[in-house]
Amino acid sequence: MELNRRSFMKMSLAAGTAASLDMKFFSYAGAEAASQKTGVETVTRSTCSPNCTGACGFNVHVTDDRITTLIQSADYPEKSYNPRGCLRGLSMMNLVYGKDRVKYPLIRTGERGSGEFRKASWEEALDYAAEKLKNIMEKYGPEAVGLTVQVPGTGYVHKGAFVRMAGLAHWSIHHGYDQNGDLPMFWPMTFGVQTEELESLEWPNARYTMVFGSNLIQTRLPDAHHLIEAKKNGKLVVFDPDYCSTAAKADEWVPLKPDTDAAMGLGMAKVIIDRKLYDENFLKDFTDMPILVRKDTGKRVRAKEVKDLVSQAEKRKIPDYRDLFVIHTEKGFEILNPERLDPSGAELEGEYQVELVDGRKVEVRTVFSEFRESLKEYTLDKVSSITEAPAEQIERVAIEAATNKPLHIIYGASNYQWYNGDLKGRALSLLPVLTGSIGKSGGGISSYAGQYRIRFNLKEWWFPSGGKLNWVPYLYFLQGKGKRYPKKGIKAMVGGWGNPFDQHNMSNRLKDRTTSGDIEFVATFDFSMTTSCQWSDVVFPATSWYENYELTATILHPYLQLQQPAIQPMFESKTAFWVARELSKRLNPEFEKYFFPELDTNAASQKIIEILLETGGFETKGITLDMLKKGPVRLHSTVPDDRQIPFYDQIHERVPFPPQSYPPPLKATAKFLKSGRIEFYKDEDLFLKMGEQLPVHKETFADTEYKVDPEARKKYRLRFVTKNSLYRVHSTHSNNVWLNELQGHKPKVFLNEADAGERQINAGDFVEIYNNRGKTKAYAVIDSGCRKGTAIFEQGWWARYLKNESYNSLTMPWIKPLHEIYFVPGIWTPTTAWNECLVDVRRISV
Amino acid sequence: MIRGMVIDLEKCIGCRSCVVACKQHNAQPAGNWWNRVFTPGSSRHLSPPEKGREYFLPVHCQHCRNAPCEKVCPVGATYKHDDGTVLVDFERCVGCRYCMAACPYGVRQFNWEDPKKAMKRYEYQNEYTYGHPKDYRLNGRLVYMQSRFKGVVEKCNFCVHYLDQGLDPACVRACPGKARHVGDLDDPDSNVSKMIRDKNGFNLLAEKGTEPTVFYLPPKRKEG
Amino acid sequence: MSNSKKIGFLVTGLLMIAGFVAWIYQYKEGLVLTNMRNSYSWGLYVSGLAFFVGNAAGGLVLSSLIYLFGVKSLKPFAKIGALTAFANVTAAMISILPDIGQPIRLYHMLLHPNLNSPLVWDVIVLNLYAALSLIYLYILMLPDLKGPLAKIALKVDQPKEFSEKWAKRLAPFSLVAAMGIHVITAWIFATQGGRDWWNSAVLAPDFIAVAVASGTAVVFIVSLLTYGFKNEHQQAYRSMAIIIATAYFVHIFLMYNDFIIHYWYGAHEALETLSITFIDYGLAHAFEVLAPLAAVILLLNKKIRQSSGAMISSCILLILGVFAHRFLLMPAAFDKIQLSMNPLGLQHNYWSVPISSGQYDPFIDTFVTKWHYFPSAIEITIFLGVIAFMCFVVLFAMDRFPIAGEAEA
Ligand SMILES: Nc1nc2c(c(=O)[nH]1)N[C@H]1C(S)=C(S)[C@@H](COP(=O)(O)OP(=O)(O)OC[C@H]3O[C@@H](n4cnc5c(=O)[nH]c(N)nc54)[C@H](O)[C@@H]3O)O[C@H]1N2
Numbered sequence A: 001m002e003l004n005r006r007s008f009m010k011m012s013l014a015a016g017t018a019a020s021l022d023m024k025f026f027s028y029a030g031a032e033a034a035s036q037k038t039g040v041e042t043v044t045r046s047t048c049s050p051n052c053t054g055a056c057g058f059n060v061h062v063t064d065d066r067i068t069t070l071i072q073s074a075d076y077p078e079k080s081y082n083p084r085g086c087l088r089g090l091s092m093m094n095l096v097y098g099k100d101r102v103k104y105p106l107i108r109t110g111e112r113g114s115g116e117f118r119k120a121s122w123e124e125a126l127d128y129a130a131e132k133l134k135n136i137m138e139k140y141g142p143e144a145v146g147l148t149v150q151v152p153g154t155g156y157v158h159k160g161a162f163v164r165m166a167g168l169a170h171w172s173i174h175h176g177y178d179q180n181g182d183l184p185m186f187w188p189m190t191f192g193v194q195t196e197e198l199e200s201l202e203w204p205n206a207r208y209t210m211v212f213g214s215n216l217i218q219t220r221l222p223d224a225h226h227l228i229e230a231k232k233n234g235k236l237v238v239f240d241p242d243y244c245s246t247a248a249k250a251d252e253w254v255p256l257k258p259d260t261d262a263a264m265g266l267g268m269a270k271v272i273i274d275r276k277l278y279d280e281n282f283l284k285d286f287t288d289m290p291i292l293v294r295k296d297t298g299k300r301v302r303a304k305e306v307k308d309l310v311s312q313a314e315k316r317k318i319p320d321y322r323d324l325f326v327i328h329t330e331k332g333f334e335i336l337n338p339e340r341l342d343p344s345g346a347e348l349e350g351e352y353q354v355e356l357v358d359g360r361k362v363e364v365r366t367v368f369s370e371f372r373e374s375l376k377e378y379t380l381d382k383v384s385s386i387t388e389a390p391a392e393q394i395e396r397v398a399i400e401a402a403t404n405k406p407l408h409i410i411y412g413a414s415n416y417q418w419y420n421g422d423l424k425g426r427a428l429s430l431l432p433v434l435t436g437s438i439g440k441s442g443g444g445i446s447s448y449a450g451q452y453r454i455r456f457n458l459k460e461w462w463f464p465s466g467g468k469l470n471w472v473p474y475l476y477f478l479q480g481k482g483k484r485y486p487k488k489g490i491k492a493m494v495g496g497w498g499n500p501f502d503q504h505n506m507s508n509r510l511k512d513r514t515t516s517g518d519i520e521f522v523a524t525f526d527f528s529m530t531t532s533c534q535w536s537d538v539v540f541p542a543t544s545w546y547e548n549y550e551l552t553a554t555i556l557h558p559y560l561q562l563q564q565p566a567i568q569p570m571f572e573s574k575t576a577f578w579v580a581r582e583l584s585k586r587l588n589p590e591f592e593k594y595f596f597p598e599l600d601t602n603a604a605s606q607k608i609i610e611i612l613l614e615t616g617g618f619e620t621k622g623i624t625l626d627m628l629k630k631g632p633v634r635l636h637s638t639v640p641d642d643r644q645i646p647f648y649d650q651i652h653e654r655v656p657f658p659p660q661s662y663p664p665p666l667k668a669t670a671k672f673l674k675s676g677r678i679e680f681y682k683d684e685d686l687f688l689k690m691g692e693q694l695p696v697h698k699e700t701f702a703d704t705e706y707k708v709d710p711e712a713r714k715k716y717r718l719r720f721v722t723k724n725s726l727y728r729v730h731s732t733h734s735n736n737v738w739l740n741e742l743q744g745h746k747p748k749v750f751l752n753e754a755d756a757g758e759r760q761i762n763a764g765d766f767v768e769i770y771n772n773r774g775k776t777k778a779y780a781v782i783d784s785g786c787r788k789g790t791a792i793f794e795q796g797w798w799a800r801y802l803k804n805e806s807y808n809s810l811t812m813p814w815i816k817p818l819h820e821i822y823f824v825p826g827i828w829t830p831t832t833a834w835n836e837c838l839v840d841v842r843r844i845s846v
Numbered sequence B: 001m002i003r004g005m006v007i008d009l010e011k012c013i014g015c016r017s018c019v020v021a022c023k024q025h026n027a028q029p030a031g032n033w034w035n036r037v038f039t040p041g042s043s044r045h046l047s048p049p050e051k052g053r054e055y056f057l058p059v060h061c062q063h064c065r066n067a068p069c070e071k072v073c074p075v076g077a078t079y080k081h082d083d084g085t086v087l088v089d090f091e092r093c094v095g096c097r098y099c100m101a102a103c104p105y106g107v108r109q110f111n112w113e114d115p116k117k118a119m120k121r122y123e124y125q126n127e128y129t130y131g132h133p134k135d136y137r138l139n140g141r142l143v144y145m146q147s148r149f150k151g152v153v154e155k156c157n158f159c160v161h162y163l164d165q166g167l168d169p170a171c172v173r174a175c176p177g178k179a180r181h182v183g184d185l186d187d188p189d190s191n192v193s194k195m196i197r198d199k200n201g202f203n204l205l206a207e208k209g210t211e212p213t214v215f216y217l218p219p220k221r222k223e224g
Numbered sequence C: 001m002s003n004s005k006k007i008g009f010l011v012t013g014l015l016m017i018a019g020f021v022a023w024i025y026q027y028k029e030g031l032v033l034t035n036m037r038n039s040y041s042w043g044l045y046v047s048g049l050a051f052f053v054g055n056a057a058g059g060l061v062l063s064s065l066i067y068l069f070g071v072k073s074l075k076p077f078a079k080i081g082a083l084t085a086f087a088n089v090t091a092a093m094i095s096i097l098p099d100i101g102q103p104i105r106l107y108h109m110l111l112h113p114n115l116n117s118p119l120v121w122d123v124i125v126l127n128l129y130a131a132l133s134l135i136y137l138y139i140l141m142l143p144d145l146k147g148p149l150a151k152i153a154l155k156v157d158q159p160k161e162f163s164e165k166w167a168k169r170l171a172p173f174s175l176v177a178a179m180g181i182h183v184i185t186a187w188i189f190a191t192q193g194g195r196d197w198w199n200s201a202v203l204a205p206d207f208i209a210v211a212v213a214s215g216t217a218v219v220f221i222v223s224l225l226t227y228g229f230k231n232e233h234q235q236a237y238r239s240m241a242i243i244i245a246t247a248y249f250v251h252i253f254l255m256y257n258d259f260i261i262h263y264w265y266g267a268h269e270a271l272e273t274l275s276i277t278f279i280d281y282g283l284a285h286a287f288e289v290l291a292p293l294a295a296v297i298l299l300l301n302k303k304i305r306q307s308s309g310a311m312i313s314s315c316i317l318l319i320l321g322v323f324a325h326r327f328l329l330m331p332a333a334f335d336k337i338q339l340s341m342n343p344l345g346l347q348h349n350y351w352s353v354p355i356s357s358g359q360y361d362p363f364i365d366t367f368v369t370k371w372h373y374f375p376s377a378i379e380i381t382i383f384l385g386v387i388a389f390m391c392f393v394v395l396f397a398m399d400r401f402p403i404a405g406e407a408e409a
């Protein structure tokens, strides 16, 4: 089949334009094989890898080059993981063979967004795209081309190829983590990492599990059984404003007002502290709680400021990213060792006077004391009135959580996709920290967004020497301004594995900007004709995970797995590797050598996998391609049995926080935690200015909607919560015929009966959801489980199902200034807050 | 040996993976679903019923021991295999739909039009069709075929076409909730017998006397 | 041939052809052309079966009355009775052919009959009854088979006596057979433990009652059309009116007896079926009760019995009511989903598990809890074709055979 493809290239070169080519010949790369119907069945093991990142192993049964059935391969060594998969993965044939499959390269002929294209040959499409890109690069500089690559961890080879190309060409690039709002900013603030999580196999080891706004039953479907199992030896409590299906499965549901989780966390922390239910030694050794803070400036005391410690401090050699902070022990003031977490004898509580180098004496107290003081505000009654949950319940649950250890908290994306999501995470992480549950089997805090951290070192393939990437936070791109936004703007979008024209076109900015010509060129690489493809100038047909080799990983389990071709690439689809090679060499013939010109796609893909495994670091040590071909292989970790338990080393080996978050080097992220400990106290100026040095609760919309439009309070009285649907992975499967059949083919908005009644809306009515930024339409579902004041919309519909009015015309790219203090791509950077959005709903006649 | 199934409603997360697995492995044409999962008390799946408790209920053929569908079938096209599975012989069914009127569970599906034509409604490329590709005959009777005849009845067949390969039914293999189990009801020590005994297994519409071999375990259990 | 006969042949002929063509079309495209779906799997065709079976009672009523109970006044109508019985019982069988998805395979009924199936019993009794009514008709006609028809006449010495004797001998059998077709047709429904609407012991006796009413009405109409109004038949008219009235009241008694028992007990399932009949199909139900009632009241009135037109109209009204009754056999059975339950925590809530309709349409839900059935144009055309067939058989036989041939009272 590779012969076919190469001879095709030669032929098309000879023929010049594709017009002379008989497309049918290639409509099915395996035409010859397929035409001789042998009826022989083959079974190939591949990995379902959409952006849910479930990474579920599937066996693909193929007869005569057609997928007949799909079934979970159920070959994970721990039985508990089998069978991994879901209804979407099980109906993937509907996308592989669906009517929206992109068959051949397309070049736009009509207006932007009109969906009018002509079929082009690869040769022509590549030439055309390269020409456009070269022009833009010449005119505005190479960083005027922006690359988006979603969920890198599900495709180390092919997604890497695009990044490699961008690096070689010195393009701009956006990080999917913050683009999607999947980046929970409390992680870098508190733990100095991008994100961390237990593998789902560990969930049943918790004695107490608290889920804060994560609808795992639907969004982590293959793992959800572990949550049910966690009820056996422990208790499962779900905090969610909505009676979601996860709440339905819980032992207890705590309905709380949306965006009040910080108050909830603080209220419970107060109960735990007041009742002395916390793990004192844990706080002393692993957190910043004993560190002294100056009362006058609010800054933490640095050793070099302290008269008695300055000389000692100057002698200490520490990495740049560390700082020497001061604690008080029975011996007096001492420097806290940032490089080891050994018991220090620090006092957890206390107020002291310390003499500074300049002789001044200042009042200081421990972070813990500071914190206790700040908690005074969060009495049970106050918290109950903020969260609208009964005080009795809050108190009881807090006590239960503190006395049934380890405690595991799952902090969901929809919950942190609010403007003050970082505060919520910081408050909630107090609970597992106070109870000393971090680093233990079944304990800690986890977030399971779609995006996730890279699992090993991928530099060798992703970032060629000589390459350069200009990382631009996506929100800057949408706003058209910001620190790293190129001076002449971003004029070309190159993307794959994502559908930003549905999923990210906040305020319809992308559509407006392409229409106006501000964005001059859009190239999209996808296997489905998505809205983004409709809005592109060039569409490249991609292979699916049943048509190529790829290396994938996920957060939910620590297995490395392969995607393997079960069928020939459909029609004229190609892998990203091949496209990157062809496009790069057209940009600059020098680039070709970076892409194994001597190898065909499958051979090159496998070669790259081998390179990645060899250079991946200790995580991939000893893992070979052959092993992976036989089945999933566990990545190594420093935890016994290679389990995935975050901060195991920090707690058990007492090495400082944070562990490295790939791909940046440790020093890039370690600076977030200069103390080398879990930090609840942030003393960068802006934190102090905003009064967020410690986790606090802030009122929803006060700094966003109400600030830009005080009228919004009255005009738009519903919170617009856009959550994920069982039937889609965002917009993937939006066009899946079976799954749409199972939903009655209708986009829906869920309303509380009171809100609906007030607006004369009945079940099944067609309604418009609107605010002053945009609108969309859906059918009303009156849902007693939906909280009053909230309109829930199951996001992910392609524009064509919404009369071309996207739900993301309603949302807004808010930027919280704290997120701009540092910049590490995808780790400390402005992140999207989908739910920070007010709307109202009215009934319309169809 | 009587093949029986146990569906644990405490473990069922209502994900409908079994529905989809059944659909594709048994090549059900457009509009035809042998297996379905709903949220009791609610008009919308995965939305809580007003005031009630949310749980999920999968329903497909219950493989009744006293199967009215079998008794009414004038030509014996619906019949019972030795292991208790109620099957439809696609070559014999005359399409009178008497069995559909008789079945209290609403699980039988009729090919109102040519399945090939129905399949076209899904608008696949290249005339794609899915499903286990090979006909399966049990003692000479055609109990599975990928493309059925127009005008015949079909329903869950306990994935009889996987029987020889020793494979569990597709819905069982696909269930990420681990809520589905198959086993021998005649054997008191089998996994299913034990579950039914120890966890209060019950039947749907037990009062109709159909004696299903599909059992359910109650939802909202707390296991010690 | 008289003009009205010609028109009769023309109309029935055309309708038969239309019905046949529609059936061929439906055979090609599948039953998707009907408005039945998985949750509502039987419709007009099966209602038609019950309807025609009911009409086929004519033979029974007359023969049993004449020969078992000595109601001599009815004798002139005996042949007509046998003829309408034959025509209707064949129509009954024909009416379910288009309901069969794979009619070509019906031979499996012979190869592999499932003796457990009431449908198999029904096929047997319907055929028996068809044969019996034909034989009966033949025997009654025997004395009149003269001229060209003589060659089909059985050579017996005294045809009249022979006919009389055998008619008398066959009467009890035909009574049993007629009871049989109604009872067994009723059993097709009544044995369905899953369908509360049908699952009743009174269904079979009720079927008989309805059949006696409608079967007699059919004979009544045909007789009037054949002989016109004749004062000498006054006695017969009266007898038939009384038969119809009695049967009707028995039917209403049986039906409401069932309703009242279920309503009083108040089980949810039963109430739901009743509510479908009384609320969703309230008008149709009113019609099924009131139309025959009006007909009965009219027929019992002496004045009405002075006019052939009035009597025919009354009988038609009655038959229409009975047809409505037969049509209503389905909705309350199929509009309610048997797999219904009280979900956990909702003890007073009654919830049905939706059924996949079998129809895919990207704009509507495949899963339904109610399927609003009304026969499609194809179903109606085919059904009219069957009615036409029934009429045609009667017309044809009247035209060719000595059926109207007067026998002395
Ligand atoms: N089926 C499916 N699975 C998916 C995806 C998909 O598209 N489809 N996408 C994947 C991706 S990319 C992501 S990011 C994850 C996200 O998955 P989740 O983290 O589960 O996010 P959501 O489903 O959006 O919302 C979860 C719950 O958060 C609640 N919530 C909203 N606001 C608040 C709040 O202020 N406080 C509290 N306590 N709860 C709140 C909502 O009511 C909702 O029930 O799912 C992944 N898995």
Ligand SMILES: Nc1nc2c(c(=O)[nH]1)N[C@H]1C(S)=C(S)[C@@H](COP(=O)(O)OP(=O)(O)OC[C@H]3O[C@@H](n4cnc5c(=O)[nH]c(N)nc54)[C@H](O)[C@@H]3O)O[C@H]1N2
Binding pocket: A049, A050, A051, A052, A150, A180, A181, A182, A413, A450, A451, A496, A497, A498, A499, A500, A503, A504, A525, A526, A527, A528, A530, A542, A543, A544, A545, A722, A723, A724, A729, A730, A731, A732, A795, A807, A808, A811, A834
């Ligand atoms: N209003 C609102 N908007 C949201 C969210 C929300 O909660 N509310 N959620 C946000 C979140 S959390 C996320 S993660 C984003 C997700 O946003 P996206 O990642 O843009 O959404 P998807 O629909 O998953 O897009 C994936 C696309 O990649 C294609 N694809 C899949 N596999 C392959 C492959 O192997 N090769 C190629 N070439 N293409 C492939 C699919 O066909 C699909 O078109 O959406 C965000 N948007």
Ligand code: SF4
Binding pocket: A048, A049, A050, A052, A053, A054, A055, A056, A084, A085, A086, A087, A088, A089, A090, A221, A222, A729
């Ligand atoms: S869609 Fe996600 S959860 Fe479902 S099978 Fe695929 S990877 Fe697994």
Ligand code: SF4
Binding pocket: B060, B061, B062, B063, B064, B067, B068, B069, B070, B086, B102, B103, B104, B105, B106, B107, B108, B155, B210
């Ligand atoms: S569930 Fe219905 S189809 Fe299945 S055996 Fe019982 S009666 Fe027959």
Ligand code: SF4
Binding pocket: B072, B073, B074, B075, B076, B077, B078, B088, B092, B093, B094, B095, B096, B097, B098, B099, B100, B152, B153
């Ligand atoms: S439809 Fe087929 S299986 Fe059902 S009763 Fe009729 S012949 Fe038997």
Ligand code: SF4
Binding pocket: B021, B022, B023, B025, B026, B034, B035, B060, B061, B155, B156, B157, B158, B159, B169, B170, B171, B172
């Ligand atoms: S046993 Fe097979 S046919 Fe029956 S529901 Fe499960 S998958 Fe479908």
Ligand code: SF4
Binding pocket: B007, B011, B012, B013, B014, B015, B016, B017, B018, B019, B037, B056, B058, B174, B175, B176, B177, B178, B179, B180
């Ligand atoms: S696959 Fe399993 S968990 Fe999911 S709906 Fe079916 S039975 Fe329930």
Ligand SMILES: [Mo]
Binding pocket: A180, A181, A182, A413, A449, A450, A451
């Ligand atoms: Mo995400």
